[in-house]
Amino acid sequence: MVEEAANHQCMDKRINSSQDDADVRKGPWTMEEDLILINYIANHGEGDWNTLARSAGLKRTGKSCRLRWLNYLRPDVRRGNITPEEQLLIMELHSRWGNRWSKIARQLPGRTDNEIKNYWRTRIQKKPKQCESFDYQSPMMTMDNHASTSQSNGVEDVAPQMSHQMYSNDTNADAFAAPMLSDNSGENFWTVEDFWTQPFDGE
DNA sequence: AACCCGGACAACCGCCGGGCG
DNA sequence: CCGCCCGGCGGTTGTCCGGGT
Numbered sequence: 603m604v605e606e607a608a609n610h611q612c613m614d615k616r617i618n619s620s621q622d623d624a625d626v627r628k629g630p631w632t633m634e635e636d637l638i639l640i641n642y643i644a645n646h647g648e649g650d651w652n653t654l655a656r657s658a659g660l661k662r663t664g665k666s667c668r669l670r671w672l673n674y675l676r677p678d679v680r681r682g683n684i685t686p687e688e689q690l691l692i693m694e695l696h697s698r699w700g701n702r703w704s705k706i707a708r709q710l711p712g713r714t715d716n717e718i719k720n721y722w723r724t725r726i727q728k729k730p731k732q733c734e735s736f737d738y739q740s741p742m743m744t745m746d747n748h749a750s751t752s753q754s755n756g757v758e759d760v761a762p763q764m765s766h767q768m769y770s771n772d773t774n775a776d777a778f779a780a781p782m783l784s785d786n787s788g789e790n791f792w793t794v795e796d797f798w799t800q801p802f803d804g805e
Numbered sequence: 806a807a808c809c810c811g812g813a814c815a816a817c818c819g820c821c822g823g824g825c826g
Numbered sequence: 827c828c829g830c831c832c833g834g835c836g837g838t839t840g841t842c843c844g845g846g847t
Contacts, residue, residue, distance in 0.1 A: 630815070630841080652832070668833075669816070681814095704835060715835075716815080724813055809847080817839070824832085 627661040631670050635660060639667055640675055673714045680712035684721055692718055693726060 627635075642658035648671070651664030660667060673679065684692075688710055695706045703715035703722075710718065 628817075650832080663817095664832075665818095665834095666816075673815075701836065719836075720814055807847105810845090812844090813842090815839105815841085818837085819835105820837105821835085822833095824830105826828105826830090 625661050626663060628666075631674075635662070636670070636675055639671060643671065669716075673716045678712055679714060681717065684713075684717075684725075688713070689721075689726070692722060696722060696726075 638658050638660055642654065646654070646657075648654070651668040653664075655662050655664045655667045658667075662670075674681070691710060692706060695709055699705055701719075703719045707713050707715040707718050
């Protein structure tokens with residue numbers, strides 16, 4: 603996108619607020635935007651995010667769309683409830699690779715680098731005491747060991763309650779139930795619920 | 806009851822590398 | 827070869843909420 607490139611080059615906050623800039627939305631995604639993105643990808647697939655954003659009619663940067671899709675909307679993404687096994691794996695891999703979040707995330711199916719990064723910073727990094735018991739030098743443990751060890755170190759995962767936080771602004775919950783109205787002209791159309799309940803092979 | 810503070814998560818920002826014309 | 831664009835990555839910020847005082 604033009605705006606993207608401009609930023610890239612001058613590396614500055616938009617000095618001249620062009621029309622493009624004014625059109626770009628930021629901040630939390632609304633349910634309507636999610637649905638637009640989901641349906642567009644369901645019908646056209648991923649790729650070329652800047653073009654996708656424009657074609658779908660989203661006033662977002664391609665980057666923003668990509669991030670939203672990868673970290674939140676993708677059907678195979680798992681959010682919250684990091685299991686003790688996953689936690690230990692994260693600690694093990696982080697001790698090996700450091701802050702290579704995307705690399706670590708690839709070892710945890712359904713988890714995103716963003717979530718792991720957040721998890722590490724908020725739950726693990728800030729709780730050095732509980733983590734002291736973890737043997738960072740040990741080779742990979744078996745899953746059985748994972749479970750029992752993590753229970754004893756007291757770092758219990760807390761179920762996230764983000765759902766109530768989502769779509770709190772200019773959206774209404776009806777959008778979930780209501781079918782999309784715009785011209786779908788024979789294309790598949792998904793609600794968020796439909797989408798998330800689909801078995802999703804591949805990406 | 807009101808306010809403050811910290812935790813948790815989503816989203817943005819800046820940078821970099823690769824692909825392509 | 828060079829410049830542009832895009833995607834990916836890691837760091838950081840913004841926002842909401844719940845608990846404590």
